[in-house]
Amino acid sequence: MSALSVRQVRYAYPGGPERLAGIDLELPEGQVTALLGPNGAGKTTLLYLLLGWLQPASGQIRLEQQPLAAFSRRAMARIMGLVPQQERTVFEFSVSDFVLLGRAAYLGLTEAPLGSDLTIARQALEEVGIGHLERRMLSTLSGGERQLATIARALAQQPHILLLDEPTAHLDLSHQGRLLQVLSDLAGHSVTVLFTTHDPNAAASVADYLVLMAQGQVKAAGPLSEVLNAELLSETYGVGIEVIRLAGRPYVRRLEWPRG
Amino acid sequence: MLAVLLLLVMFFSLFLGRYPTPFWLSPSQIATDPLAAALVWDFRFPRILLAVLLGAALSTAGFAMQMVFRNPLVEPGFLGVSQGAAFGSALTIVAFGGSLALAEGLAALFAILGLLLSYLFARAIRYGGWVLRLVLAGIAVSALFSAGVGMLKFVADPLRQLPEIVFWLLGGLSGARWEQVWYVLPIALIGLLxxxxxxxxxxxxxxxxxxxFSLGVHPGRERWLVLLAAVLPVAALVSVSGIVGWVGLIVPHFSRRLVGANARWALPAAMLLGAIFVLLCDDLARTVLAGEIPLGILTSLVGALLFLWLFVRFTPRERKAG
Structure with a gap:
């Protein structure tokens, strides 16, 4: 079963060149899928198309077998959550107030969160392992903790699908590991996870399924073991690459400095 | 807490004034002197209500604008709203003889126009980040409307219309009567509610x-609803009071400092603090000197000083918008 399916989707930013040139994609349910590709491959654009924030120029995106347009904003936010890249907030919220924003899809225009929403927000914080930070101000958190708080906000939406844009970028090694562990745990709780990354090893360490993108096209898609091979990666990144096994998982290593 | 404080300030404001002796009118005098009773009921009471509404409308609108524009440095007076309303009201005085209802309508129209222009120019300006662009566009649009008001002053009848425009522009509630309260009360209450x-x-x-959007919000639609609800009360009150600056900028900063940034608590706090602030300024305006000090001058003086103190003494709590 696929949670999201993409058929022949094309997209160009207004007045710009084509960013996505006929994308086909199936997102397997309850698995971690990594959307891997070099900078500028069109990963973020695809993510925002899946979210419904951008409209494809042609082609169709179906969410749980129905076209995106069939869902109201609120209904969609209960199914799909987003963790944007490097989110900045202008005003200084506490961590719990920030996570409670994830409850908006369950509240009317004039409603504010109730005690039951706070319980769900706290569970979300516990789930990503930062329950103890609830009362802290968002701006006092480290980059990694902040990213986890943003994931908690998306989890407070109680989504079936979680989309993350470069969740491990700008994180140190230990926070990267912790974040990827959280993603893997979520899939264990039957959440479908899709994250973009330009780092093959972030994909290699947790993804079940890999979509390799370059220049607005899907180069390859399938189970990690099939797609993560030296030949495809070398071609996509334009540099010699080998894939070795390390502690039972594939590991990607660059063999030379980039050509040209 | 703040609500009780507001009621207390409102109550004591009734006894403050320059009749029959400066500063204090005792309750026993009101009971025995019919002139004093009439003064309190016909002049001070509506004036106090207008001051409270004005303060609440300006600071709540400033708070809402700061949030929906993601910019802690905007307020109605910086985004062409107050100047637009001022232009609409001045136009009524010069062209249509100053009817209250018409002034309110035109003030609202030009206030919305001012906001719209500021927003559109901010999107088109090719210099600086969003915070700066919005402030720049607002300053330019406000200046355009100020120039428009200047033109109206130039063509106004120097004996009848010009003094009316000038006094009104300085900002003040000295002309407050019940009639004006009834004009602005419905729209102000609806917007604030x-x-x-x-x-x-x-x-x-x-x-x-x-x-x-990903959280289930229609950002465009909801933003315009909020802005409309913010602009209409301000326009209605500006058509009565003239331009009263700095309240909408400074009060939201203090309310966030007091109760945190979550608008669930900070917006009501800003509403009450704004009402208290403008009422106290108006009390000063009508009590301290034998002549009236224009309210707009007082709020700008106090507001700008508080702003400088706040930003020099503390680092702003808000991060810069990216």
Whole structure:
């Protein structure tokens, strides 16, 4: 079963060149899928198309077998959550107030969160392992903790699908590991996870399924073991690459400095 | 807490004034002197109500604008709203003889136009980040409307219309009567009530648009609803009071400092603090000197000093918008 399916989707930013040139994609349910590709491959654009924030120029995106347009904003936010890249907030919220924003899809225009929403927000914080930070101000958190708080906000939406844009970028090694562990745990709780990354090893360490993108096209898609091979990666990144096994998982290593 | 404080300040304001002796009118005098009783009921009471509404409208609108524009440095006076309303009211005085209803209508029209122009120019300006662009566009649009008011002054009848425009522009509630309260009360209450009810969602609108969208919000639609609810009360009150600056900028900063940034608590706090602030300024304006000090001058003086103190003494709590 696929949670999201993409058929022949094309997209160009207004007045710009084509960013996505006929994308086909199936997102397997309850698995971690990594959307891997070099900078500028069109990963973020695809993510925002899946979210419904951008409209494809042609082609169709179906969410749980129905076209995106069939869902109201609120209904969609209960199914799909987003963790944007490097989110900045202008005003200084506490961590719990920030996570409670994830409850908006369950509240009317004039409603504010109730005690039951706070319980769900706290569970979300516990789930990503930062329950103890609830009362802290968002701006006092480290980059990694902040990213986890943003994931908690998306989890407070109680989504079936979680989309993350470069969740491990700008994180140190230990926070990267912790974040990827959280993603893997979520899939264990039957959440479908899709994250973009330009780092093959972030994909290699947790993804079940890999979509390799370059220049607005899907180069390859399938189970990690099939797609993560030296030949495809070398071609996509334009540099010699080998894939070795390390502690039972594939590991990607660059063999030379980039050509040209 | 703040609500009780506001009621107390309102109550004591009734006894403050320059009749029959400066500063204090005792309750026993009101009971025995019919002139004093009439003064309190016909002049001070409506004036106090207008001051409270003005303060609440300006600071709540400033708070809402800061959140939906993701910019802690905007207020109605910086976004062409107050100047637009001033232009509409001055136009009524010069062209249509100053009817209250018409002044309110035209003030609202030009206030919305001012906001719209500021927003559109901010999107088109090719210099600086969003915070700066919005401030720049607002300054330019405000200046355009100020120039328009200047033109109206130039063509106004120097004996009848010009003094009316000038006094009104200085900002003040000295002309406050019950009639004006009835004119502005409905629209002010509706606008403030809408903002009060939507207050938690302001938090969502302060996020990046795509992020708010992902949380189930229609950012464009809800933003315009909030702005309309913010602009209409301000326009109505400006048509009565003239331009009263700095309240909408400074009060939200103090309310966030007091109760935190969550609009669920900070918006009501801003509403009450704004009402208290303008009422106290107006009390000073009508009590300290034998002649009236224009309210707009006082709020700008106190507001600008508080602003400088706040930003020199503390680092602003808000991060810069990216």
């Amino acid at each position: 809408v903002l009060f009810l939507l207050r938690w969602r302001l938090n969502l609108l302060s996020l990046d648009d795509a992020t708010a």
